[in-house]
Amino acid sequence: MALRRVVYNVTRTPEMAPGGSLVHAPIVPVQGEGVEVHEDIAGEHMLINIGPQHPATHGVLRLVLELDGETVVRCIPHIGYLHSSFEKLGEYRDWNQVVPLTDRMDYLAPLIYNCCYAMAVEKLMGIEVTERCKVVRVICMELDRIFSHLLWLGTTAIDLGAFTVFLYTFQERERIYDLHESLTGARITTSSTRIGGMMADLPAGWIEQLQKFVDTFPRTLDEVETLLTNNSIWIGRTQGVGVMSAEEAINFGLSGPNLRASGVTYDIRKDRPYYDYETYDFDVPVGEHGDIYDRYLCRMEEMRQSLRILQQAIRRLPGGPINVDDPRVILPPKTAAMNDMESMIHHFKVVMEGVRAPVGESWFSVESSKGELGMYVVSDGGAKPVRWRVRGPSFINIAALPHMIEGALLSDVIAVNASLDIVLGEIDR
Amino acid sequence: MASDNDSFKKGLEGLEAGGPRSPQEAEGPPPPAGGLPPHPSVDALRARFGDAVLRHELVAGDEHVVYVDRARSHEILAWLKDEPGHEYDFLQDLTAIDYGNGRTLQVVWQLWSISNKLNLRVKVEVPLDDLAVESVYHLWRASDWLEREVFDMFGVVFRGHPDLRRILMPYNYAEGHPLRKDFPLRGRFSRAEQTRRALSQKTEDHYSPRELEIAHLLGQTLPDPFNKGETGSQQGQFGGMGGGG
Numbered sequence: 001m002a003l004r005r006v007v008y009n010v011t012r013t014p015e016m017a018p019g020g021s022l023v024h025a026p027i028v029p030v031q032g033e034g035v036e037v038h039e040d041i042a043g044e045h046m047l048i049n050i051g052p053q054h055p056a057t058h059g060v061l062r063l064v065l066e067l068d069g070e071t072v073v074r075c076i077p078h079i080g081y082l083h084s085s086f087e088k089l090g091e092y093r094d095w096n097q098v099v100p101l102t103d104r105m106d107y108l109a110p111l112i113y114n115c116c117y118a119m120a121v122e123k124l125m126g127i128e129v130t131e132r133c134k135v136v137r138v139i140c141m142e143l144d145r146i147f148s149h150l151l152w153l154g155t156t157a158i159d160l161g162a163f164t165v166f167l168y169t170f171q172e173r174e175r176i177y178d179l180h181e182s183l184t185g186a187r188i189t190t191s192s193t194r195i196g197g198m199m200a201d202l203p204a205g206w207i208e209q210l211q212k213f214v215d216t217f218p219r220t221l222d223e224v225e226t227l228l229t230n231n232s233i234w235i236g237r238t239q240g241v242g243v244m245s246a247e248e249a250i251n252f253g254l255s256g257p258n259l260r261a262s263g264v265t266y267d268i269r270k271d272r273p274y275y276d277y278e279t280y281d282f283d284v285p286v287g288e289h290g291d292i293y294d295r296y297l298c299r300m301e302e303m304r305q306s307l308r309i310l311q312q313a314i315r316r317l318p319g320g321p322i323n324v325d326d327p328r329v330i331l332p333p334k335t336a337a338m339n340d341m342e343s344m345i346h347h348f349k350v351v352m353e354g355v356r357a358p359v360g361e362s363w364f365s366v367e368s369s370k371g372e373l374g375m376y377v378v379s380d381g382g383a384k385p386v387r388w389r390v391r392g393p394s395f396i397n398i399a400a401l402p403h404m405i406e407g408a409l410l411s412d413v414i415a416v417n418a419s420l421d422i423v424l425g426e427i428d429r
Numbered sequence: 430m431a432s433d434n435d436s437f438k439k440g441l442e443g444l445e446a447g448g449p450r451s452p453q454e455a456e457g458p459p460p461p462a463g464g465l466p467p468h469p470s471v472d473a474l475r476a477r478f479g480d481a482v483l484r485h486e487l488v489a490g491d492e493h494v495v496y497v498d499r500a501r502s503h504e505i506l507a508w509l510k511d512e513p514g515h516e517y518d519f520l521q522d523l524t525a526i527d528y529g530n531g532r533t534l535q536v537v538w539q540l541w542s543i544s545n546k547l548n549l550r551v552k553v554e555v556p557l558d559d560l561a562v563e564s565v566y567h568l569w570r571a572s573d574w575l576e577r578e579v580f581d582m583f584g585v586v587f588r589g590h591p592d593l594r595r596i597l598m599p600y601n602y603a604e605g606h607p608l609r610k611d612f613p614l615r616g617r618f619s620r621a622e623q624t625r626r627a628l629s630q631k632t633e634d635h636y637s638p639r640e641l642e643i644a645h646l647l648g649q650t651l652p653d654p655f656n657k658g659e660t661g662s663q664q665g666q667f668g669g670m671g672g673g674g
Contacts, residue, residue: 083597085607085608118442251569253520395578428597
């Protein structure tokens with residue numbers, strides 16, 4: 001069993017200022033030579049369960065750990081407690097009816113899943129959405145990236161004992177919930193996209209509401225950053241914990257901030273740009289140590305970059321229709337359906353028979369908040385998919401958990417698991 | 430108003446014929462391999478492996494799909510991963526497709542090369558009476574859970590995978606492989622039978638063989654993750670909040 005170096009910082013003692021007040025010196029983690037305080041005593045190993053119902057597993061994840069004292073010897077995750085077979089259900093629904101299933105997978109960033117699914121099907125059908133729709137979807141996706149990162153930040157801070165951060169981030173999340181609600185009518189299960197466009201155009205005043213959020217959110221982000229970035233407890237719990245090297249991270253298929261924290265510059269928005277992401281001015285933060293702290297820094301910076309993209313998208317939002325002008329995929333306006341025969345028939349056809357896709361298949365992936373979200377749709381020419389496959393980023397990220405925590409301490413398990421930003425709805429599907 | 434009507438009529442004509450067609454379908458069958466836009470890795474694969482590369486298709490405009498011989502899939506994938514100039518170091522996805530009606534299953538590897546920024550989809554056709562392919566576990570560790578998922582959902586055996594067991598369904602699930610087309614949407618057993626089976630799971634059913642082995646070596650009684658059974662109160666700290674206790 002490997003020895004673990006325990007380092008105490010005893011170099012600083014509180015000093016009194018001449019006025020009699022205590023001088024607060026920032027405590028930094030010791031980087032120098034460690035002092036070994038004791039050796040691990042070889043004892044009996046034991047098997048324990050964490051979960052399935054445990055708040056720190058962020059859902060119904062179950063980890064079976066073999067422990068030697070406090071050291072994790074082996075970790076075997078069990079998933080599937082939330083399995084609802086979305087992919088099978090999708091094969092029994094027509095192309096538009098699959099949309100509600102997508103946001104139930106990742107209920108922390110539902111709009112990204114809605115958009116990605118619609119994009120995959122549109123690619124299969126050869127539909128090019130309108131310019132306005134593209135920008136609206138970019139806004140939706142960037143907004144939900146912030147939405148998801150805020151939840152990650154709050155819950156991870158709680159897992160590591162910092163409760164205040166949670167209150168700040170959930171207050172901001174509530175404002176995004178309001179934006180969701182006025183855009184789609186739902187706070188979490190948005191189901192806002194349709195093949196060829198959106199369920200509805202932006203409501204009046206929505207952009208102003210969004211602009212207000214974009215203007216005021218950075219202040220909260222700065223406040224949260226002062227709570228964590230230089231906090232010695234936060235640093236001590238996160239730096240050097242759960243380290244993945246760049247080669248390992250690629251080999252394990254990590255994606256998103258988890259991969260970029262290890263120093264790999266793979267961001268789909270830059271590498272395979274969709275929806276004119278190449279014309280937006282934004283940077284992709286990349287870490288170098290691959291530990292929890294770098295993942296944290298990457299996500300914090302990604303939120304700021306998302307704000308930049310939102311700002312540019314608001315400025316360039318064009319007018320015009322939000323849906324494609326193709327009566328085979330988009331329902332006619334209600335007044336037209338009630339007033340002329342052709343619209344009535346085509347409304348009936350789209351509703352009763354569904355949209356038909358050509359024979360073929362298409363793979364489309366977007367950069368979701370958690371990593372690479374891929375949707376793979378296969379059609380045999382019918383109104384329903386033959387196969388609808390979701391490459392969930394959390395599913396593949398969590399598979400690397402045993403590799404990251406074997407040999408670490410039990411308390412690090414919680415920290416590493418939190419740092420991966422998983423959502424069990426999408427892991428179990 | 431007249432122009433609106435015209436566009437609607439035009440749309441209605443298309444309705445009868447189904448949805449919008451993809452470009453290559455409109456032009457009839459896909460052109461022979463020589464006519465496709467070249468993909469550097471596919472050309473190199475043909476030069477290196479010859480007949481083991483069965484077909485090359487272009488789908489959805491820009492996605493290259495290459496069908497390879499099942500017997501040599503591992504060799505080809507290993508070459509794609511390590512060969513300088515190709516280096517598909519990132520396994521984006523591994524899945525399978527069942528078209529039903531007795532057609533062969535397809536196992537799909539979706540590859541991405543981070544350094545060369547290249548996509549390639551590799552497919553292998555697997556006959557229903559011999560559902561097995563070589564595992565790529567030792568090439569990409571990302572394939573660990575993905576192969577388990579395909580095994581669980583489709584019943585494809587990945588030869589060489591060190592720990593191939595169900596992942597989403599329970600370990601003692603007896604109804605088959607859910608994503609196969611011959612699997613009914615509501616499962617093979619009745620609701621009553623499914624409920625009975627779920628409620629009568631034993632402690633061992635919640636653990637993999639490896640865990641049972643470790644527990645046996647340690648001489649430890651496994652805790653029930655749902656706090657059932659006589660020793661519930663003693664082991665409550667390990668389990669969750671659910672269960673009868």
